[in-house]
Amino acid sequence: MTEITEHLREIVERVTRASTSSGRSVDSVTIVAVTKGQPASAIAAAHRAGLEHCGESYVQEALEKIDALAGSGVIWHFVGKLQGNKTRQVAERFDWVHTVDRIRIAERLNEQRPPFAAPLNVLIQVNQGSELQKGGAAESDVAALARAIQSLPRLALRGLMTIPPQGANPKRWFAELAELRRKLAAEGIPLDTLSMGMSADFEDAIAAGATMVRIGTAIFGARA
Numbered sequence: 001m002t003e004i005t006e007h008l009r010e011i012v013e014r015v016t017r018a019s020t021s022s023g024r025s026v027d028s029v030t031i032v033a034v035t036k037g038q039p040a041s042a043i044a045a046a047h048r049a050g051l052e053h054c055g056e057s058y059v060q061e062a063l064e065k066i067d068a069l070a071g072s073g074v075i076w077h078f079v080g081k082l083q084g085n086k087t088r089q090v091a092e093r094f095d096w097v098h099t100v101d102r103i104r105i106a107e108r109l110n111e112q113r114p115p116f117a118a119p120l121n122v123l124i125q126v127n128q129g130s131e132l133q134k135g136g137a138a139e140s141d142v143a144a145l146a147r148a149i150q151s152l153p154r155l156a157l158r159g160l161m162t163i164p165p166q167g168a169n170p171k172r173w174f175a176e177l178a179e180l181r182r183k184l185a186a187e188g189i190p191l192d193t194l195s196m197g198m199s200a201d202f203e204d205a206i207a208a209g210a211t212m213v214r215i216g217t218a219i220f221g222a223r224a
Contacts (some may be wrong), residue, residue: 003221004042004045004046004220005048005049007218007219008033008049008219011215011219014202015029015202015213018203018206021207022206022207024206029210029212030212030213031212031213032053032054032055032077032079032195032212032213033046033051033054033220034057034079034198034214034215035056035220036055036057036058036061036080038216040065040068040069043065043069047069047072047073047074051074051219054077055079055098055214055216056076056077056079056080057078057080057081059078059086059090062076063093076094077094077095077096078090078094078096078097079099080099082100082105084105084108087105087109088112091109091111091154092112092114095121096123097109097122097123098125098195099125099161100122100123101125101145103145103148106149110152110154111154113154113155119155119156120154121156121158122149122155123157123159123160123193124137124146124160125137126139126160126162126180128165128176128177129164129165129173139180146191150189158191158193159181159191159195160180160191160193161194161195162174163198164196164201170197170204174197174204174205174209174210175208178194178208178209194208194211195213197210197214198213199215199218202214202215
């Protein structure tokens with residue numbers, strides 16, 4: 001587990017350099033460690049080294065880890081494609097959802113969020129490359145979806161998320177997502193979060209304005 005601690009320290013240093021190079025404070029960027037395929041013991045080691053935020057893509061796998069690490073203070077993010085039959089478990093057990101892309105999913109999360117819990121932080125996933133195999137709302141639909149989510153009391157709309165088209169230069173897509181956030185703000189929809197950038201490109205994402213970067217292999221190594 002020493003290797004995980006060393007990798008996390010390196011990532012923190014790189015995030016710090018990228019933030020300061022962009023004229024931003026270090027605490028303006030949150031590292032979300034993507035922990036799918038990793039055992040609870042690896043997450044616990046990273047948490048002891050200072051990691052607070054973990055992202056999971058598969059609900060059943062995530063629930064086992066959430067139970068194993070109950071009381072640890074880990075903040076859990078759902079970052080995978082969300083199916084309608086899994087929304088209750090996500091609404092009940094997670095703190096953030098990065099992949100809301102249609103109003104019906106948002107409505108289900110709102111209905112199923114426990115009344116004693118804080119509103120669920122949600123991001124709209126934007127399918128920038130119009131890729132059929134990938135989830136996400138079309139850019140032209142984002143404003144209407146955002147306004148609809150704002151009306152749901154058990155959700156807190158925080159921002160946008162993207163996974164750039166495979167093989168494309170991500171800088172373009174990061175810049176376009178940041179511009180979309182600016183356009184939404186001008187239309188009266190202020191958002192404070194841009195979730196973009198992964199292990200191979202998070203420094204470019206930070207330069208473009210990312211406030212959350214989703215990093216897995218650079219911290220934990222290849223998944224089993």
